[in-house]
Amino acid sequence: MTQEQMIEMVKQHHPNVSETQIRFWLNQAQTEFARRTRLLEDTVTFDTVADQRYYTFSSIDSRLEEVAELWFDGWSIARLHSRPSKRDSS
Amino acid sequence: MSEKTDAIKYAWWIEDEKIALVYADTSNTEDEYSSPSVAKTVTVKGVFAPDKFVSADTSATTGEAGMQEECTLPKEFHDALVMKAVQKGYEIKPEAIQLTSYYAAQWEKSIIEGKRKANTGGLAQAVVRLVDF
Secondary structure (H helix, E strand, C coil): CEHHHHHHHHHHHCCCCCHHHHHHHHHHHHHHHHHHHCCCEEEEEEECCCCCCEEEHHHHCCCEEEEEEEEECCEECEECCCCCCCCCCC | CCCHHHHCCEEEEECCCEEEEEEEECCCCCCEEECCCCCCEEEEEEEECCCEECCCCCCCCCCEECCCCECCCCHHHHHHHHHHHHHHHHHCCHHHHHHHHHHHHHHHHHHHHHHHHHHHCCCCCCCCCCCCC
């Protein structure tokens, strides 16, 4: 179903509500649905920079919400459950 | 890096919505992790937000969906989004506020179905998946 079709269906119940308002509700709905169900799984790749430790989710993909698995140069690598005791902010 | 023995020296973790990548430096005695000195390609599997609906007829922008484009959620849940928007509409109409409970209940049923679909991972039966909160 396209966005236009969704808006038309909502307008059958609420003909006086603006398209902008309905779009806002639809965006709220799909965001809540995706967050609560964790239904939209996907993979994305990015290139690292030498000597850089941290990569923000938003710099990798603006839609990335949670990370489940990671491969470095094709290899599945170990996940630490907390950061090492020695701090490095690079 | 092409050997598995090298790969196991790398590690990652999540901190404040950032991915941290480190190399376990075994050349010293402090069990120290350093930032990787090599640039490589990283593949991430994760949970993504849906493409945001925008007013344009079509949208080539990543993360956005125009009027003629479909929602990124599976088709069977598109009706649920409509029902949620209909519910929101009744919430601002005092004379029809009693209708909201019906649509809210339908929405929660769809959420349960969505979780069920996500947890099966495409298999015919449910699988147990570890999730770190």
